[in-house]
Each structure stands twice: as structure tokens, then as C-alpha cells.
Amino acid sequence: MNTKIVLLLVLSLVPFLCFCIETDTITSNISISDPDTIISGGRIFKLGFFSPENTTDRYLGVFYNVSQETVIWIANRDRPLNDSSGTVTISRNGNLVLLNGRNETLWSTNVTGASPRNTNAQIQDSGNLVLRDTSTGSIIWESFWQPSDTFLPAMRITDNINTNIKVGLSAWTNGSDPQQGSFTSGLEALNIPQIIIWNNGRPHWRSGPWNGQILIGVPDMYSPYLDGFSVVNDHTGTFYFTAPEGAFLMRITLNSTGSLVQTLWNDQHGNWDIVWVAPQNECDDYGACGPFGSCSIRDSPICSCISGFEPVNREEWESGNWTSGCARRRQLQCNLGNNTRGNGDGFLRLQFTKVPDFAEQFQSRRPDVCRTRCLSNCSCIAYAHDPNIGCMSWSEHLIDVQRFNGVGVDLYIRLENSELDNHRDRKLVIIIPVVVGFTAICIAILITWCWIVKRKGKRIAIEKDRKVFEAGLAFSSNSSAIVLRDENEKVMIEELPLFTFGTLSRSTDKFHENNLLGKGGFGSVYKGNLANGNEIAVKRLSAASGQGNEEFMNEVVVISKLQHRNLVRLLGCCVEGEEKMLIYEYMPNKSLDGCLFDPNHPSQKILDWRKRFNIIEGIGRGLLYLHKDSRLKIIHRDLKPSNVLLDEDWNPKISDFGMARIFGGNEDHGNTARVVGTYGYMAPEYAMEGRFSEKSDVYSFGVLLLEIVSGKRNTHYYNHGLSLSLLGWAWKLWNEENGLDFVDQTIESSNFKGEIVRCIHIALLCVQEFPNDRPAIQTVLSMLSREILDLPRPEQPVFAEKWNSSHVGTGTTQRSSQVGESNEITITMLDGR
Numbered sequence: 067m068n069t070k071i072v073l074l075l076v077l078s079l080v081p082f083l084c085f086c087i088e089t090d091t092i093t094s095n096i097s098i099s100d101p102d103t104i105i106s107g108g109r110i111f112k113l114g115f116f117s118p119e120n121t122t123d124r125y126l127g128v129f130y131n132v133s134q135e136t137v138i139w140i141a142n143r144d145r146p147l148n149d150s151s152g153t154v155t156i157s158r159n160g161n162l163v164l165l166n167g168r169n170e171t172l173w174s175t176n177v178t179g180a181s182p183r184n185t186n187a188q189i190q191d192s193g194n195l196v197l198r199d200t201s202t203g204s205i206i207w208e209s210f211w212q213p214s215d216t217f218l219p220a221m222r223i224t225d226n227i228n229t230n231i232k233v234g235l236s237a238w239t240n241g242s243d244p245q246q247g248s249f250t251s252g253l254e255a256l257n258i259p260q261i262i263i264w265n266n267g268r269p270h271w272r273s274g275p276w277n278g279q280i281l282i283g284v285p286d287m288y289s290p291y292l293d294g295f296s297v298v299n300d301h302t303g304t305f306y307f308t309a310p311e312g313a314f315l316m317r318i319t320l321n322s323t324g325s326l327v328q329t330l331w332n333d334q335h336g337n338w339d340i341v342w343v344a345p346q347n348e349c350d351d352y353g354a355c356g357p358f359g360s361c362s363i364r365d366s367p368i369c370s371c372i373s374g375f376e377p378v379n380r381e382e383w384e385s386g387n388w389t390s391g392c393a394r395r396r397q398l399q400c401n402l403g404n405n406t407r408g409n410g411d412g413f414l415r416l417q418f419t420k421v422p423d424f425a426e427q428f429q430s431r432r433p434d435v436c437r438t439r440c441l442s443n444c445s446c447i448a449y450a451h452d453p454n455i456g457c458m459s460w461s462e463h464l465i466d467v468q469r470f471n472g473v474g475v476d477l478y479i480r481l482e483n484s485e486l487d488n489h490r491d492r493k494l495v496i497i498i499p500v501v502v503g504f505t506a507i508c509i510a511i512l513i514t515w516c517w518i519v520k521r522k523g524k525r526i527a528i529e530k531d532r533k534v535f536e537a538g539l540a541f542s543s544n545s546s547a548i549v550l551r552d553e554n555e556k557v558m559i560e561e562l563p564l565f566t567f568g569t570l571s572r573s574t575d576k577f578h579e580n581n582l583l584g585k586g587g588f589g590s591v592y593k594g595n596l597a598n599g600n601e602i603a604v605k606r607l608s609a610a611s612g613q614g615n616e617e618f619m620n621e622v623v624v625i626s627k628l629q630h631r632n633l634v635r636l637l638g639c640c641v642e643g644e645e646k647m648l649i650y651e652y653m654p655n656k657s658l659d660g661c662l663f664d665p666n667h668p669s670q671k672i673l674d675w676r677k678r679f680n681i682i683e684g685i686g687r688g689l690l691y692l693h694k695d696s697r698l699k700i701i702h703r704d705l706k707p708s709n710v711l712l713d714e715d716w717n718p719k720i721s722d723f724g725m726a727r728i729f730g731g732n733e734d735h736g737n738t739a740r741v742v743g744t745y746g747y748m749a750p751e752y753a754m755e756g757r758f759s760e761k762s763d764v765y766s767f768g769v770l771l772l773e774i775v776s777g778k779r780n781t782h783y784y785n786h787g788l789s790l791s792l793l794g795w796a797w798k799l800w801n802e803e804n805g806l807d808f809v810d811q812t813i814e815s816s817n818f819k820g821e822i823v824r825c826i827h828i829a830l831l832c833v834q835e836f837p838n839d840r841p842a843i844q845t846v847l848s849m850l851s852r853e854i855l856d857l858p859r860p861e862q863p864v865f866a867e868k869w870n871s872s873h874v875g876t877g878t879t880q881r882s883s884q885v886g887e888s889n890e891i892t893i894t895m896l897d898g899r
Contacts, residue, residue, distance in 0.1 A: 092162065092187040099478040100124060100147070103383050105131060108191040110315070111138075115152055120242045124152055126164050126173065128195055128209065130315065132331065138193050138216040138317060139209045142173040143244040160185040162197050162207075175207040192220045192311060200794035214244070217318040219311040225255040249324040255305035258427050258455060259297045263324055263344075269352040270324050271345045272466065274371045274420050277454040283420040286342055286754075288473040334862055352423075353465045356391020360416070362469040362530070372467065373414050376484040391465075396482040400444035412486045413437065413449075413478040420468035421450050421475050425458040440480065450477045472756075563638040567645055570594060577606065583656060584708070593652060601652035602637060604646070618724065628696055632688030634711055634721040637724035650721065654714045659707035662777055675813040675822065677716050678774050682825065683850055684718040685710060689767060689843045692720075692758045701727045701758055705766035706747045707773060727758070746780040746791075750835055750864050761837035764846065766833025772796050775825055777810030793833055793863040800826050801862075825850070827857050835864035 087098060090106050098104060103114030112131050115124050119135075123146035128139040142164055151167030156173070162185075164173040175197050184201040195209040210221045215237050217223060224233040234252025238244045249270065251263045258275035260283070274283015276297040281287055295309045309316075315331035317338075325345065329338035345351055348368055349361035355369035356378075361367060369383075371392035377383035378390040399410050430436060436457035440446035445461040452458065452475055467477070563639065573594030574581045583591040591605040596602060607618060622639055629635075636830055640647040655661065685705075692700040702709075702720065709722040749765035751757045769780050772792055780792040790798060799808045805823040806814060813822075826884075828849050834840050839861060841849065848854045 080101065090189050092154060093154060094156045094185075094378070095154055099154075100126045100150040100152045104189055106189045106191045106193075110191045111189055111193045113154075113195060115147075115150070115188040118242045118244060122149055123148060125244060126154060128189065128193055129330075132315070132333070132336075133338070136317075137214075137244075138218060139195065139214045140244050141209075143214060143246070145172045147172065156185055162187040162195075177207045194220070215320045217309075217320075219309045219316060221306075222306040222308050223251075223253050223261075224304055224306040225253040226260075226302075226304045227255050237320045238322045238326065242320050244494075247322050248819065249320055249322070250754070251320045251326060251748050251777075253296075253297070253305055253307045255298045258425055258458070259305050259307075261307065261326075263320070263326065265324055269423070269466075271326075271350055271352055272423060273344070275425060275452075275455060275458070277452050279454060282452060282455075282475055283468070284344065285470050285473050314693070341510035349468050353389070355388045355467070357463040357465050358392040358394070358467075359388055360419075360467045360469055364471065372416070372464070372479055374479065374481040396485055398444070398447070398482055400479060411480050412442065412483050414481050414486060415898045416467075416469070416477045416479060418470045418474040419477040420448075420466070420470060421458060421477055422448070422460055422464040423466045424462065425460060427452075427455060428457040428459065430456045436698060437478065440478075447480045448474050448478060449480075476833060508557070565638050565640045565647070565649055567640055567642045567647075569596075570640055570647060570649070573597075573602065574604055577604075594649075603650045603652045605648040605650065618648070622648070628692070628698070628700070630688060630691040630696070631717065632684045632719055633691065634719040650711075653719065655712035655716060656709040657708050658712060658718065658774075661712060662707060662773060663779055671812070673716075673813070678813060679821070679825070679850075681710075681712070681716065681718045682771055682774055685720065685767065685770065685846065686847045686850065687842060688718070688720040689763055690847060692726075693763070693843055698728050701760060702763050702766075703727060703752075704744060704747070705763055705770060706744050707770060741764060749837070751837060757837075759837060760842060761840045764832050764843055767843065768829045768840075769793070771825060771829035771832065775810065775822060775829070777806055777812065793830075796826055797830060797860075797862055800830060824857070827860070830860035831857065833863045834861045836861075 074647040075766065087096075087102055087104050089096065089104055092098065092104065098114065102831070103112045105112050109131050111128055112134070116127055116129065116134070116137060117124055125137075125143065125146055126136045126141040129135070129137045134314065147166055149167060152172075153165045155163060155165065155173075157163045159178075161175045161177055163171050163175075166172055177197065184199055185197055185206070186200055187195060187197050187646075189195050192210075196205045197207040198204065199206050199702050203878045210218075211233060213221065213223075213233065213235055215235055217235060222233065223235070224231075232252045234250055236251075237247040237249040239247040249263060254260055254272075256263045260275050261273040261281060262269055263503050272283065273281035275281070281295075283880065289739040292417070294312070295307065297307050299305050312738050316328070318326055318328045320326055325343055327340060328342040329340050331337075332339045347363045348354055349363045355361045358372050358375045360372050362370075367386065367388075369388040371377060374395055375392035376395055378393050382388075382390055415882070428436070428439060430439075430451075431453065433451040435457070436449045436451045439457060440449040440459055442462075443459075447462075448460045448464055450458045483700060571577065573596050574592040577590075577592055581592045581594065583590075583593055583603060589605065592604045594602045594604050596800050618639075622636070634653070635651045636648060637651060638649045640649070689702070689705070692702060700723070702723065702725070704722060704725040705720070709720065711719045711721050745753075747766045747769050749758070749762040752765075773780055776792065776796070778792060796808050798821070799805055805826050806819060808826060809822055828846060831849075832846065833839055845854065849857060
């Protein structure tokens, strides 16, 4: 009796059991029936049947193997099965078809001219379902040609400007109904390509134009960490938007509420992490402020009329209904000749904008050409310039203008000249009183200063003579070798001696290549010998260096106030004409990067584990001094091997404080629109949002620690099949309890196995995504010295995949790469110095 009950129970459960056929292909001899599935070769995607939540309807779809509720493509989205009788097979005419229990075709690939003997359907690791002619190997149909609501890497979102045929995404009606809903998204390639979301055919959101590297209306794309997206013109009239396949599972979904949501699969937590959403706020809604309106999410209310314009309907505007927009107060004159007499037109500059829709393009690298071209055309009402796009102009109305914070394009609005004068007059009302007051204060200060100088002139002269005398004693047997030049007093060098250019030229044999210690984006470093035999290192900033007066003075002011055995000592500086030089104590063993990464460097046999561990601890002690123990709180912001110098005893000394920031006593973090540092060493929150703190340096220290242990750079691939960075490779091996495979073979030793693996563990704690998860540097030192024995488990590094120059558009050989006008990233060349 019990056997019969068990048998009946098993038979009743059969329809609900899913059997995965270990193949990725459907042929004329192989079909699948609900609930069977086939799986791609790399076991990433499955093709099978599913039911959305809150419904029993059945659909044929492609979904992730790791997350079967995440469907990326549906065949019969408009004709669901009402039971589990569905079958997928190759039909007599060679098409892939979905049949119900009554043998009715609910869906077909609908390709003509095929036969059942020479076609098969395969689910690929890209998520693409393809129908292939086996006799020729050519693909005659693919699911990527008919996307549902999801964009995947290697998929193409297309627009043919000749036929107006588009391939794009279409959202579900709701979470339970995959029928096409109100929202669609795709590429609009006419004029300048951009991505659009439509709501029943009306624009709902747009990305702004593609400039060859980024979509300039998406602030998140101004980050150095891009996703490799591209827009390509195949020169047949078809443009397509695509992204390369990577090591992570990535998708962009158009949801039923009209948002594009980019997610990455988090294998550790078994869920999808949201990394980007559009639209993000009210200003992202298309035309939120109407024609000639400008939207800023930082303002209240968010909408305002562009200068020179006023609301069309003031009552509606003041009630918060801005859709009617604004109208011009004074009509354009289109009269260049009388512009100097107060007539004619001019341009008002709006900084950091998402440029309006319907831009017309004209190729030119010079912004002044855009201005001249617009002024010469009476129908041109605005222009903008992007280095990659060239000139953009507008001739009818300005719609969907948005103001960003620190990124974006400058937009020039054409106004009748009196409007520009009014704009200037409003500024003058503020500026004139300020200038008058400031001038009065300056006169008072000047009178006071003259009185003080008259009384204390003699004492100042004595003090000046003393300073020259002491500098001469310290650095030269000839007191004329260093001259304190009066015109250089403006550099405010505190107590540092000023070296003359002649002195440094003689000490380096006119900066001869034989004395060259290394190069960087800032310039070059030379070894010098002073007249008294003292050895020095001369950092000579090049004229083209991104490290200008601000960084030069920053380093002078910061490092002259610091004294620690693990910080390089600044001996003086030189400022003559265009020359800016810093003079340091000479480090016989040069920089850490040469010792670690140059296979021909003699240190390869000298830097055993004990020396490397001492270097790690020394760098940590130097950071601790900067963060906690010095009289100033310093964030270095550019810690990397080339900025760690080694003395004759292999003791590390942190150098290059040009990018350092001084914090006040109560400050513990800061923000900047000018991001400086080196790719691979910048913490995620700093690189992407400009937020920096002590934990930013801790992140860089963690990367540096991994480089010291492995003897390899963070800027190279490790395990090409997975495209892992050094961080990702360290995480993978440590997570597999195989940490010794990560270690430099020249120091691998069973005697230090535990200590080396512990250092990898500590480094992974330092490079965690969120600053609060990273330990402070004093805690790191306690971990290294084993004052803290038990270490927490680290999270996977956020940038485990290798990022290369293709993600940033330009190469990595320049000291600075300007993004917009205020978001800079400095990139130092990796040659040793």
C-alpha cells in the first residue's frame, strides 16, 4: 500500500520537475518540452519555460543559470501558454517554433527558405539564441535582433537613418505581464547619436549626444571607470550601441516604470547590485522645465528660465507647472555690425549643462568657429562645443536643458545685446561695492605696512642675511652657490633655502642624461652633487607638466612642515623664470617601483621577505604620521611605488606631496571636483565621486602591499581568461586558500608562509569598496605587528576586473586629462624615478 502511494506521489510531481538537457542545441531530432531546459556551453544561460510572479501563464524565455527568475528574453510575450504543454522544436520549414498542446504555433522565428535538415538553434554564453544554417554555418536568425526588455554585452541596439528601422528594448506591461508596455528605449542616430526612452512614442528621457567616448548628458560617465560602451557607424546608414563582454554578468533592463537599470551580478551575495539608473531625478524627465527652461536638482524650485527669458504662463510657473516653458523677453537683432554700439546680439555662457535636444553638428576643433558660424546665421539661437563632437548648434527652441555639478558642456545662449548688459549690470551692483571696499582696505593695509617696514627695516635685513648665511653653511662650501633672490620672495617658501638655477645646473652637469634618475608626468628627477660633496635629487618640473604652481607650492608648504624618518626630506627649491624645481635628499636605492618591477634591477636578489616587510611597515608608519601624529593632518592622495623612495639601508620614505591635502583639526574627509591621482591606486569613492579621506590613502596602501607581495604591477592583466586585475587575482587565490600562488617566487618560503598570506589578507581589507569597511592605518599597523591577531573577512574588491585605457578614452601618458572643465585625473607614467 505504501509503495503505491509513493508511486502515485512521484507521478503527480513529474509535471513540476525541471530536467536540464545537457546540450545547448535544438535540432530536428532534439526538442524540449515544458519543464525541460537546455543550457549554454559555459553554463551561463538557459532556454526553457517559466511563469512570472502572480500568474500561472507559461512563457518560453532565456534566463540566467545563476538566477532563473532573471529573464532576459521572451519568445511568446504576447501569446502565453495557459498550461505546461509547450514544446520547442525545429519545424518542417526549418524554423524554431513554439507549439501548444493542440499543436498550434504560438511563436516562430519566421525565417523563409530554410529546411529541417540544415538548421539548428543554439543558446550561447552571451545569452543570444541563434538559428544557424548548418550547411554554411551562417546565422539566419538571432534573439538579439528582437530584444525584450534587457540589453546585454555584445547585443546591438541599432538605428538605420536611411530606413528608420530600429532595434531596441521594450518594457513589460508590469511585473506579472511581459507584454510590451508603454516604454521603449533605443538609439536615436539622426544628427548626433543618443539613447532615448520613449513613453508611448513621446520622449521620456535622453542621454545627451555621444562624443565618441561618453554620452555627455550622463554625469556618471565622466568617471574614469567606464563600462566600455560604444556607438559605432557601420557606414551603411546603421548606427549601433554595444558593450564588450566582460568577466562579470552585466545587464541593463528597461523596467515597466520607464527606468533603465544597470546591474552587476554579485556572486558572493547571490543577487544583482544596481550600479546605475536613469532617469535618477525630476530633472532627468524629458523637458521637465519646458522650452527655454533650465533644470537643476540642487535648486528650489528646480526649474528656472534661462537668462533673457521669462515664463510663458506665470501663474502656472509659480504653481509648479513648468511644461509651458519660457519665452524670449527681447527679440534677436541679428545685427553684428552695430554690436559695439549696444545693438546686435551676443552670447550668454551656461556652464556644466546637459545640452538641449535636436543639436545640429558641424565639425570644428575650435570653439571660436562655432561662435562665428552661429552669429552669421540668424536662425541659430545657441551653440556648444565638445572636442570630440565639434560644434553643436540649435535653431528652433531649447528643450531639456539641465545644469550639472562640475561636469557637462558649456552652452552659449544667443541674446539681444541689452539683455547681456542687464546681466552685467546685475553683477556690477554686487561687484562695485565689493571692489570699493576692498580697495579701501588695501590702501589702509599699505599705509600700515609702510610704517612697519620703516621701523623694522634694519631688523628684516639682518634676518635676511642670517638666512642666506645658514643656507650657505648647510649646502655649499661657497656661499655664493645659493642666492636668495628678492623676486622669488613671492613664493612664500617659509624657511626653505632657494637654490639658483646655475647651482643646480652645475650639480647635475647641466641636467645630463647620465644623472637622470627617472621620469614622470611631472617632469624628470636628476642626481646632483653640490660643491661641498653633498648628494641631492633634483625634481625638475617640465613646462608641460600638469603639476603647476598650485601643486608646486602645495608640496613646498606641506613637506617643509613634516619631519619623519619615513618621509623624504625637502632641502630647498628653485623658482627662476619658467623653471620650478624641488631639491630632496638623495636616495641611493631610488624608488620602490624600479626595485620591484625591473627584472634587471640588482634589488631582485636583495629584496627578500624581511626587507619587503620592513618596507611595508615603514610606509605604514609614514602614513600614520601624516594622518595622526604630525601637527598637520595630511591626506597624500597619490601613494604608489614610484612615490616611495629607498635609502641606503632600504628604509622607505614617502615622497611627492604635490597632490596632498591638509585637513583642519576637526576635519576627517573632503570633496573635490578635481580628482588627482593615478589609475589603479585611487579608491572608488575618490575616483568616481571626488570624496577623499584617510581611508583613500589606506586603499592605495592596500594596492601597494599587494604589489610588494606579488612583485607585479596593478596595471597588468592576471589570468587573461577572467580579465582579472591584481586585486581580483589576489582575491581569487586568497578566497581559494591558495595565497602562496600569488606571492613573488623570489621570496616564496615556507618559513614565512603564514606572515605573507596574512599580509595579503590585510591588503584585501584595505581595498574594500566602502571606506567604513577599511581599517584605519593605525589598525593596519597593529594587524601587521600581530597586536591584533583575529582578522575579519574582507569583501570582494569592487574593481576586481582589469580596467584599461580603452575605458577612459585617452592614453595614460599625460600628467593630466581634462574632463569637462573641472574634473581632472592625473596619471603618472610608470617609469621608475
